[in-house]
Amino acid sequence: MVGRGLAGRLAGLGHDVVVGTRVVEETRARTDPDAMGNPPYAEWEQANPAVRLVPFAEAGVHGELIVNATAGAGALPALEAAGAANLAGKVVVDVANPLDFSQGMPPSLSVCNTDSLGEQIQRAFPDARVVKTLNTMNAHVMVDPSRVPGRHTVFLAGEDAAAKETVKGLLREFGWPEEAIVDLGGIPAARGTEMYLPLWLSLYATLGGGDFNIQVVKA
């Protein structure tokens, strides 16, 4: 859903967007909703004809900027399939959280505390310019911050200052005002934004839905 939300919004803004998958015909052949009750991809594709579905490697070649919106555990294999050579020098926007549903609900994190998914991706693809962002809210708020009233915050972390400027530009296209964007520094700060997820999940349960965010308030 996160990938679809970002792809649809980016296409709507006039970007040339493809979605990568393992086997295109398998993804397109699914007719049942997924485990979360989301409609099958084919249904979404019909409503979003501008977004082409292609194999991971083709998506790796196509993208000037790559978004990792896989489920956490699938991130490294998907990016490997996209091709390390295709990622080299490019901005890789990592919006994923390393959620582990294998022990049931609520999910735990498959990596945390002394490492993070953002760091794992940067280490696995040292020539990619990884920027962690948008992983602290649901897919709707990511691409339309006005769904939540008033001021609220989006975080950035990454080693490459120019890559972070590129990502800030995308965030502004989505509607994020400059003062909402908090740059936390290098990619190790991805730990904090990923480890916020258990609090997000508690708030989701408490508030009865995902259309919320946090605002950092400073003295």
Place this chain on the structure above:
Amino acid sequence: MVGRGLAGRLAGLGHDVVVGTRVVEETRARTDPDAMGNPPYAEWEQANPAVRLVPFAEAGVHGELIVNATAGAGALPALEAAGAANLAGKVVVDVANPLDFSQGMPPSLSVCNTDSLGEQIQRAFPDARVVKTLNTMNAHVMVDPSRVPGRHTVFLAGEDAAAKETVKGLLREFGWPEEAIVDLGGIPAARGTEMYLPLWLSLYATLGGGDFNIQVVKA
């Protein structure tokens, strides 16, 4: 510092407060600042004569309500010394975070992801009524939320509804408005508030100080 901040503020509000320690004379004999540069206890004690320093067990007997403001790793031994029988039936307010500085800065958490310090305390003292709160901000903001302008949030987690009401009363005494208090449910929600600490530490470094907090903003 968290314990001193809470003890001083509670005494100022008219509560009868004691601070527990392992060996009173050793605590009082220290003359050097601690590792964080905080002045020795004796200096604070002179400025706060209403707050008596007593052995943990005496603090356990004295308190109608017990606050755990130890460093994370010291929590269970300190509460053990306070005495399980003394804690039985009482509200135990856990404001600590299980920070592990043994690998240097930034600290990691000594427990997280599938467990939390709050849950460990509740399991170790099943007859205590543990409430996790205030661990998502610095000691100054805890007891004086007006240090941070505008609206911002304090979380509660615990199994005992009446204990949470008691703690809400204390929070209101500190100046927290009703709408700032978000009850996240049972004690497992302590995981989320403790795992927020790495993001708090990133924000501390980014903002250049600890006088900040987060506000949950809902659609």
